[in-house]
Amino acid sequence: MESQTNRQTATGQLFVVATPIGNLGDITFRAVEVLKNVDLIAAEDTRTSRKLLQHCGISTPMMALHEHNEEQAAKKLLSRLLQGESIALISDAGTPLISDPGYHLVRKLRSEGIRITPIPGASSVLAGLCAAGLPTDHFRFEGFLPRSGSSRTTALQRLAASNETNVILESPHRLLKSLKDLMPLLEEQRELVVARELTKLHEEFVSGSAGRLIEHFSERAPRGEIVLMIGPALPKNRGDITDSEIHSLLETEAMQTLAPSARAKAVARELGISKSRVYDLITGQ
Known part of the structure; x- marks a missing residue:
């Protein structure tokens, strides 16, 4: 298999550059340097990105790349990259490709042997x-x-049954509907957290049950971009889980590929029981 770096000779490269999610001070020194020195910046919305570039003193030309023109734009960008130009990809805010355009572009360029360099930074999820x-x-x-x-x-239903923390992006006018749809599916004490206006002046974290969050945001209409996080399902009563149920899960194809300790950990997390109990069943103790 030929690596990207082996193909990287006369062709240019694409930089996938994270930009601030609110506070413009969160852009990295490396991101500014890259955006100043590339030949072109592909931006989800050039009007939105222009504000950031002006703030950082960046005058690099831009072109639009969004979900409606990504296929056509990818062909143009590939042509320029093959001529040796360097290009940066940015989204409206945060890390490109995370619920933003760019996947098809990156995949196409990788298939053509173009070097892709990530410039990490802000992410609302993290x-x-x-x-x-x-x-x-x-x-x-x-x-x-x-x-x-x-x-x-x-x-x-998948969110309600999940034994791990789940992260959802929401708009302010749909938050209450999502909370109300989730409420009957979640345990009463299941913890949720709404993070709003991250890194901005009115940043807010509100935590509690679905019912408490519904009450809070019914009284105070949410504004700004929202990250909704749902904590793991509450552990079941150990007495409710039989050895037969544990064995059934241990015998699934996915579990058969794991080492005993990893199997015990995965099953324990899935069923909300202790790892030692599962491990004892695996080893016959």
Whole structure:
């Protein structure tokens, strides 16, 4: 298999550059340097990005790359990269490709042997998680929930059954609906956290049950971009889980590929029971 770096000779490279999610001071020195020195910046919305570039004294030309023109834009960008130009990809805010355009571009360029260089920085998902007080050893990024239909129902049920922290992006006018849809599916004491206006002047974290959050945001209409985090399902009463149920899960194909200790940990997390109990069943103790 030929690596990107082996193909990287006369061609240019694409930099995937994270930008601030609110506070313009969160852009990194490296990001500014890259944006100043590339030949072109592909931006989700050039009008939004121009404010950031002006703030940082960046005059690099821009072109639009969004969900409606990504395929055509990718062809133009590939042509310029093959001529040796360097290009930066940015989204309206945060890290590109995370619920933003860019996946098809990056995939196409990688297939053509173009070097892709990430310039990490702000992310609303990680910013919310690190200050929410929910478990972060395992988490799942859900993105935006489907707005209606069976796909939404399935997504909500999956969130309710999850034994890891789940992260959802929400708009202020849909937050209450999502909380009300989740409420009957969650345990009464299940903890949720709403992170709002992250890194901005009116940044806010509100935690509690779905009912408490519904009450809070019914009285105070939410504004700004929102990250909704749902804590893991509460552990079941150990007496409710039989050895037969544990063995059934241990015998699934996915579990068979794991070492005994890893199997015990995975099953214990899934069923909300102790790892030692599962390990004892595996080893026959």
